[in-house]
Amino acid sequence: MLDIRNLHARIGDNEIIKGLDLTVPAGEVHAIMGPNGSGKSTLSYVLSGKEDYEVTEGSVTFNGQDLLALSASQRAAAGVFLAFQYPVEVPGVANMTFLRAALNAQRRTRGEEEISTPDFLRLVKQKAPALGISQDMLRRGVNVGFSGGEKKRNEILQMALLEPKLCILDEADSGLDIDALKVVAEGVNALRSPERSMLVITHYQRLLDHIVPDVIHVMHKGRIVRTGGKELALELEETGYAAYGADAA
Amino acid sequence: MSAVQETVAQVRAIDVDQYKYGFVTDIESEKAPKGLSEDTVRYISAQKNEPEWMLEWRLDAYRRWLTMPEPTWARVSYPKIDFQDYYYFARPKAAPKSIDEIDPEILKTYEKLGIPLRERDALLGIESADKPRVAVDAVFDSVSVATTFKAELAKAGVIFCSISEAIREHPELVRKYLGSVVPVSDNFYATLNTAVFSDGSFVYVPPGVRCPMELSTYFRINEKNTGQFERTLIIADEGSYVSYLEGCTAPQRDENQLHAAVVELVALKDAEIKYSTVQNWYPGDKDGKGGIYNFVTKRGDCRGDNSKISWTQVETGSAITWKYPSCILRGDNSRGEFYSIAISNGHQQVDSGTKMIHLGKNTSSRIISKGISAGRSNNTYRGLVSAHKKAAGARNFTNCDSLLIGDTCGAHTVPYMEAKNASAVFEHEATTSKISEDQLFYCLQRGLSQEEAVALIVNGFVRDVLQQLPMEFAVEAQKLIAVSLEGSVG
Numbered sequence: 001m002l003d004i005r006n007l008h009a010r011i012g013d014n015e016i017i018k019g020l021d022l023t024v025p026a027g028e029v030h031a032i033m034g035p036n037g038s039g040k041s042t043l044s045y046v047l048s049g050k051e052d053y054e055v056t057e058g059s060v061t062f063n064g065q066d067l068l069a070l071s072a073s074q075r076a077a078a079g080v081f082l083a084f085q086y087p088v089e090v091p092g093v094a095n096m097t098f099l100r101a102a103l104n105a106q107r108r109t110r111g112e113e114e115i116s117t118p119d120f121l122r123l124v125k126q127k128a129p130a131l132g133i134s135q136d137m138l139r140r141g142v143n144v145g146f147s148g149g150e151k152k153r154n155e156i157l158q159m160a161l162l163e164p165k166l167c168i169l170d171e172a173d174s175g176l177d178i179d180a181l182k183v184v185a186e187g188v189n190a191l192r193s194p195e196r197s198m199l200v201i202t203h204y205q206r207l208l209d210h211i212v213p214d215v216i217h218v219m220h221k222g223r224i225v226r227t228g229g230k231e232l233a234l235e236l237e238e239t240g241y242a243a244y245g246a247d248a249a
Numbered sequence: 250m251s252a253v254q255e256t257v258a259q260v261r262a263i264d265v266d267q268y269k270y271g272f273v274t275d276i277e278s279e280k281a282p283k284g285l286s287e288d289t290v291r292y293i294s295a296q297k298n299e300p301e302w303m304l305e306w307r308l309d310a311y312r313r314w315l316t317m318p319e320p321t322w323a324r325v326s327y328p329k330i331d332f333q334d335y336y337y338f339a340r341p342k343a344a345p346k347s348i349d350e351i352d353p354e355i356l357k358t359y360e361k362l363g364i365p366l367r368e369r370d371a372l373l374g375i376e377s378a379d380k381p382r383v384a385v386d387a388v389f390d391s392v393s394v395a396t397t398f399k400a401e402l403a404k405a406g407v408i409f410c411s412i413s414e415a416i417r418e419h420p421e422l423v424r425k426y427l428g429s430v431v432p433v434s435d436n437f438y439a440t441l442n443t444a445v446f447s448d449g450s451f452v453y454v455p456p457g458v459r460c461p462m463e464l465s466t467y468f469r470i471n472e473k474n475t476g477q478f479e480r481t482l483i484i485a486d487e488g489s490y491v492s493y494l495e496g497c498t499a500p501q502r503d504e505n506q507l508h509a510a511v512v513e514l515v516a517l518k519d520a521e522i523k524y525s526t527v528q529n530w531y532p533g534d535k536d537g538k539g540g541i542y543n544f545v546t547k548r549g550d551c552r553g554d555n556s557k558i559s560w561t562q563v564e565t566g567s568a569i570t571w572k573y574p575s576c577i578l579r580g581d582n583s584r585g586e587f588y589s590i591a592i593s594n595g596h597q598q599v600d601s602g603t604k605m606i607h608l609g610k611n612t613s614s615r616i617i618s619k620g621i622s623a624g625r626s627n628n629t630y631r632g633l634v635s636a637h638k639k640a641a642g643a644r645n646f647t648n649c650d651s652l653l654i655g656d657t658c659g660a661h662t663v664p665y666m667e668a669k670n671a672s673a674v675f676e677h678e679a680t681t682s683k684i685s686e687d688q689l690f691y692c693l694q695r696g697l698s699q700e701e702a703v704a705l706i707v708n709g710f711v712r713d714v715l716q717q718l719p720m721e722f723a724v725e726a727q728k729l730i731a732v733s734l735e736g737s738v739g
């Protein structure tokens with residue numbers, strides 16, 4: 001489980017996370033909503049270890065481990081996965097090659113054996129079709145020339161193969177058409193399990209109709225300002241964030 | 250520190266220790282007296298029992314060389330070379346007559362380098378690993394110490410031997426073709442090579458023959474302060490095909506060693522030559538001390554109609570690389586290709602590229618160059634594409650991409666184009682990019698280490714060229730690229 005206490009993080013001189021507390025027990029799905037610029041993506045980067053962000057105060061424990069003491073790749077091996085808001089292209093590196101390199105790197109870090117070629121191919125064959133990932137997309141460079149929706153589905157495929165313990169989904173629904181949204185949501189739901197925690201960042205109720213959260217948090221100006229059940233999303237849909245002092249844009 | 254900065258710091262901290270071919274073989278060798286004079290030239294020729302015509306050719310080159318200025322146009326800088334401070338000939342004492350007589354120390358050297366010189370070992374290799382067979386000519390300092398699979402190649406009519414042997418055994422072929430692609434006074438280093446060349450390989454593939462296996466030469470400089478002046482000549486007669494690989498390494502030395510090779514390729518009508526190089530001479534230490542000065546003239550002549558020559562190079566070594574494998578597209582419909590990966594790190598300086606000289610009708614050429622610079626290195630692509638008045642329908646496609654790691658290195662692109670025929674079509678694309686922070690973080694977030702991430706991104710960048718290499722070389726090259734850019738030994 002994930003336990004964040006009084007987290008402060010900055011980039012340069014700009015403090016973005018300003019005393020954030022959040023606890024996600026194992027097996028639960030928590031959603032984070034909040035206005036543009038409130039620091040949701042920043043939180044996901046701080047949790048996954050992007051180096052531009054400096055943590056100035058507070059703690060993050062993940063399954064008893066001090067997460068902030070680990071490097072980005074160690075956190076990945078410990079089970080932290082971030083589905084990016086804007087997945088990055090890596091030209092010339094076949095998607096398959098990348099998936100396998102990532103899986104084996106994590107296994108090595110954990111002191112496990114590398115996966116054999118047949119086992120890996122079997123695994124991909126088992127997971128890719130449900131997410132609508134074609135052979136062609138597996139052969140192409142990572143995210144190169146993928147449509148917005150294809151990039152998002154590819155993130156979920158990576159998540160399914162890496163089997164993380166904490167899934168952070170940063171706007172997994174942005175840019176998706178209705179069918180693709182269902183595919184992504186089903187992919188995520190298939191991964192729900194008692195050992196796995198999820199942090200789902202989104203702006204819209206629509207995603208939460210498909211991935212039904214246990215808890216919803218509202219984030220504003222770098223802090224969690226309200227926490228409630230799934231009905232909170234409906235309320236926000238109607239009232240917006242004005243109640244929290246946000247400009248009605 | 251940001252991920253990119255850290256990678257840069259790591260790359261910068263690379264020590265010589267990671268150059269895994271840096272060991273020295275302890276054997277006795279015979280050397281020419283230090284320095285360069287007509288006597289040196291005569292000594293080399295005498296050591297090799299050369300005929301009079303060869304000696305005369307060398308002496309003519311030597312006299313011309315004395316009048317030539319050292320070129321300064323390349324984007325490389327180094328202290329003036331004292332040509333009198335080198336040995337121009339060194340060979341292991343007790344020259345072997347057969348594989349079984351090779352000094353065990355030398356055999357061990359090649360074993361360590363992963364090059365099997367005993368055919369028996371090579372054969373065992375195939376059965377276990379299902380690898381294609383490769384015939385090897387091993388050049389140690391100034392002499393060829395072994396050539397494998399000669400008998401089997403001879404059955405197909407293919408001649409594969411050291412150039413020294415070819416001068417003695419096949420003078421008619423050597424006299425006809427040697428110096429016909431790179432003339433005696435072509436350039437300062439080529440002329441020097443002509444005067445003092447020591448050894449190298451000779452290949453002749455008869456008409457209509459597809460060479461039954463890959464041929465390769467493995468160059469090793471061992472002796473201290475010794476120049477290596479290899480000379481290679483490959484002739485593909487009408488309708489024949491050959492694929493040739495070249496590999497190079499040298500021990501770690503504080504002094505700069507000189508390497509000035511000349512390679513000539515001749516493709517007659519309908520013939521094809523594929524020439525691949527993995528150059529990994531010692532690059533010098535982290536402060537830029539030592540390393541090989543590599544001044545190379547490589548040129549192929551598509552002499553016959555429909556002939557084809559393709560150069561593929563992976564350049565990761567040497568303190569200075571000055572190298573422009575080129576094609577003269579003389580025959581109508583002939584084709585030249587140049588695929589290059591040039592990696593510079595530390596204080597390395599690379600000035601490399603190609604020339605495609607279109608003379609015949611409907612000739613075509615393709616240039617794909619990938620330069621990667623890291624550390625404090627400089628990496629220049631220099632290319633010339635020209636179409637002669639008679640080269641109607643000449644076509645060229647050039648793509649030059651540079652990748653920078655960090656901001657203390659440089660990448661430069663210097664393309665020249667000359668079309669004297671209005672129907673020539675030249676296309677040129679060039680990009681310069683940096684490994685982005687976002688790309689690195691994406692890889693790290695998926696569990697790759699910093700080094701693995703850089704290697705993966707770089708391998709993606711050079712993929713188009715790696716695909717041109719013969720399969721097993723491609724795997725080697727991929728590892729070499731990772732090692733060249735990492736702080737660890739593969």
Ligand SMILES: Nc1ncnc2c1ncn2[C@@H]1O[C@H](COP(=O)(O)OP(=O)(O)OP(=O)(O)O)[C@@H](O)[C@H]1O
Pocket residue numbers: 011014016034035036037038039040041042043
């Ligand atoms: N590299 C950076 N340098 C300076 N400021 C930054 C940087 N990255 C983010 N910020 C600022 O931090 C604040 C929070 O950004 P963040 O991307 O975390 O917001 P968000 O909640 O994810 O917004 P959105 O809903 O639009 O995705 C913004 O004001 C943004 O401008």
Ligand SMILES: [Mg+2]
Pocket residue numbers: 040041042085170
């Ligand atoms: Mg965001």
